[in-house]
Amino acid sequence: MTDQAVDAYDPLASVGGAADRPQPRIRLAAPVMGDEEMDAVREVLASGILTNGPATRRFEAAMAQRHGTEFAVAMANGTVGLAAMYLAAGIGPGDEVIVPSLTFIGTATAVCHVGATPVFADILPDTFTLDPSDVVRRITDRTRAIVPVHYAGQAADLASLRRIADDAGVALLEDAAQAHGATYRDRPVGSWGDSAMFSFTPTKNITTGEGAVITTDDEKTAHDLRLLRNHGMSKQYHHEILGYNWRITEMQAAIGAVQLGRLDGILATKRANAVVLDDLLAKVPGAVSPVAAEDRDHPYLFYTVLVPADRREDVAAALDDARIEHRRYFPPIHRQPIFSHMDDPVLPVTEDVFSRAVSVPFHSKLSHADLADIAAAIAAGLS
Ligand SMILES: Cc1ncc(COP(=O)(O)O)c(C=O)c1O
Numbered sequence: 001m002t003d004q005a006v007d008a009y010d011p012l013a014s015v016g017g018a019a020d021r022p023q024p025r026i027r028l029a030a031p032v033m034g035d036e037e038m039d040a041v042r043e044v045l046a047s048g049i050l051t052n053g054p055a056t057r058r059f060e061a062a063m064a065q066r067h068g069t070e071f072a073v074a075m076a077n078g079t080v081g082l083a084a085m086y087l088a089a090g091i092g093p094g095d096e097v098i099v100p101s102l103t104f105i106g107t108a109t110a111v112c113h114v115g116a117t118p119v120f121a122d123i124l125p126d127t128f129t130l131d132p133s134d135v136v137r138r139i140t141d142r143t144r145a146i147v148p149v150h151y152a153g154q155a156a157d158l159a160s161l162r163r164i165a166d167d168a169g170v171a172l173l174e175d176a177a178q179a180h181g182a183t184y185r186d187r188p189v190g191s192w193g194d195s196a197m198f199s200f201t202p203t204k205n206i207t208t209g210e211g212a213v214i215t216t217d218d219e220k221t222a223h224d225l226r227l228l229r230n231h232g233m234s235k236q237y238h239h240e241i242l243g244y245n246w247r248i249t250e251m252q253a254a255i256g257a258v259q260l261g262r263l264d265g266i267l268a269t270k271r272a273n274a275v276v277l278d279d280l281l282a283k284v285p286g287a288v289s290p291v292a293a294e295d296r297d298h299p300y301l302f303y304t305v306l307v308p309a310d311r312r313e314d315v316a317a318a319l320d321d322a323r324i325e326h327r328r329y330f331p332p333i334h335r336q337p338i339f340s341h342m343d344d345p346v347l348p349v350t351e352d353v354f355s356r357a358v359s360v361p362f363h364s365k366l367s368h369a370d371l372a373d374i375a376a377a378i379a380a381g382l383s
Contacts, residue, residue, distance in 0.1 A: 025323035029203040030363040040254035059253040067190035069215040071222035078199030081212030082110035088224040095144040101332040120345040126291040129156035145171040153299035155184035158192040178301040190215040206259035208252035270300040280375035303362035309355040318381030
């Protein structure tokens with residue numbers, strides 16, 4: 001592979017498809033950025049404090065308040081944020097961490113980065129989040145944490161998983177990368193786990209380009225996270241623990257604070273659009289809209305439609321023909337080459353969902369005409 005191919009990362013780009021295919025007309029994501037973000041960055045640049053300063057503190061305080069926790073610690077990105085969260089929970093070599101497989105690779109690779117072993121558990125067929133009964137089956141005396149991923153931002157079954165983690169004496173660490181502003185039984189995600197990580201890449205409902213925030217109620221965890229992100233330094237050139245440079249820049253943090261102010265508006269738009277697309281797809285035989293559980297507020301980071309497995313490629317082709325970007329969220333990560341040395345964890349629901357899933361654009365700038373075009377393309381693929 002060329003260096004160019006290795007470096008190629010278009011967080012908004014489609015996967016698959018011919019290289020000569022025209023640019024999509026409806027993209028998967030469309031960050032909302034305005035004068036307020038530009039002004040915030042200008043202010044930081046003029047201040048001369050570009051990292052580890054007041055904008056980071058403000059962003060952290062706003063995230064803690066929004067997600068109902070005592071503390072929040074910002075990080076350079078979600079993947080190192082997860083590694084920091086795992087390290088702060090005392091996870092290391094010899095330990096096992098239970099994760100879903102229908103997730104972004106970082107959920108599991110960060111477990112490997114700290115020297116521990118991911119153990120894959122199956123998901124529920126409605127919310128595509130960790131199946132508590134399968135989690136119980138996979139707990140061993142080496143298990144140190146359960147890591148629910150809130151799929152498309154919709155909370156996992158946090159009450160059951162909290163109880164299972166407490167009974168087993170292990171940590172509950174939320175991978176809330178996709179879940180800004182989501183709730184479970186009227187309580188924000190991010191406040192159910194011992195700690196929780198939110199990512200801010202450009203496909204998220206709110207973004208700082210790169211970046212992450214970890215929320216927690218535990219003062220020691222927050223302290224350790226701050227040490228880990230800044231070379232283990234408790235005072236200038238005094239290094240208490242093995243640390244890293246996992247800091248966020250002040251420019252990103254300033255953007256993040258503004259973006260957080262936009263979150264409710266973005267979520268309201270998306271929830272209204274979900275009603276529209278659900279209604280359109282209800283008239284398309286063979287298409288199944290995402291399930292929104294009654295005890296959760298779904299932030300619809302993405303919108304995954306299930307279609308019959310043997311028609312999935314037809315639907316993908318119809319979306320391509322209509323120049324509507326689409327993805328498979330997510331190719332099961334236990335099937336990735338890096339995990340090929342592991343025993344097959346046997347995840348029938350994960351495999352079934354993957355074989356039927358098509359995720360379509362669902363950003364907050366879609367018009368009703370866009371939503372109608374998406375539904376029409378799915379209908380064409382299934383006709
Ligand atoms: C569930 C999940 N975990 C972890 C990550 C990694 O976050 P980042 O891309 O900020 O490193 C992502 C990113 O999309 C994600 O969706």
